[in-house]
Amino acid sequence: MKRICLNRNQVFRGNLILVNKNHPIRKEGGITRIGFPESEEEMEWRAGEALLELLRAVDREEELALVSGFRRKTEQRKLYAESLRENGEEFTAKFVAMPGCSEHETGLAIDLGKKGGQIDLICPDFPYSGICQEFRKRAPEFGFVERYPEGKEAVTGIGREPWHFRYVGAPHAALMTKWKLVLEEYVRLLRDCGPEHLKVCLDGKRYEIYYQKCQGPETEVCVSEEQKVQVSGDNEAGFLITAWCSL
Ligand SMILES: [Zn+2]
Known part of the structure; x- marks a missing residue:
């Protein structure tokens, strides 16, 4: 496993940030x-x-x-x-x-x-x-x-x-379309999963997507060494982490 350190500023950046009148x-x-x-x-x-x-x-x-x-x-x-x-x-x-x-x-x-x-x-x-x-x-x-x-x-x-x-990037656009969710609903779904990883297979690729609440100026997350990982903020209180997994 490797640790990655997420800065609080990252909560407000990334391809999945939710921007609307409440955010x-x-x-x-x-x-x-x-x-x-x-x-x-x-x-x-x-x-x-x-x-x-x-x-x-x-x-x-x-x-x-x-x-x-x-x-x-x-x-x-x-x-x-x-x-x-x-x-x-x-x-x-x-x-x-x-x-x-x-x-x-x-x-x-x-x-x-x-x-x-x-x-x-x-x-x-x-x-x-x-x-x-x-x-x-x-x-x-x-x-x-x-x-x-x-x-x-x-x-x-x-x-x-x-x-x-x-x-919103891959694989999120395909998943939101498949599940007929708008970004408000998709972000809520990931937050509601809590520490549980959402595991999905899409077009022969496997992904784990999960939410990590921001824990202060720096938040540590553990990911497997070989995983490609992408992090986006939710523009509110945490991070949405996407890991590309080997099959
Ligand atoms: Zn427009």
């Missing part, structure tokens, strides 16, 4: 971003690389527009104020996150639209058919989930947004 971003800045060809949008670099791979994997990627990726808090504030003015309170509460509470500020989210005609910058058209549906179907393989699906509005606090995709 604002606690650590601003320090995001390494990458851009995309023929686009002004940027994403956190791992999410961006995964998006590029996903776009290459779907046919006719040139039909898809990257509408909105990383936003600074000041940009979110401006967008929110503009939407309040132009669209009113009810619409804004449904589709625009409060400044400091938007996944776009993490660099892990991307809004996409179908090219052709005017693209609505808040609610771009991204139908459940054709190239958009192909993108949606392949997204989990590359670590992305449709973050605000129909029927989960009461859990996410956001209206259905067919255009908003969130990078």
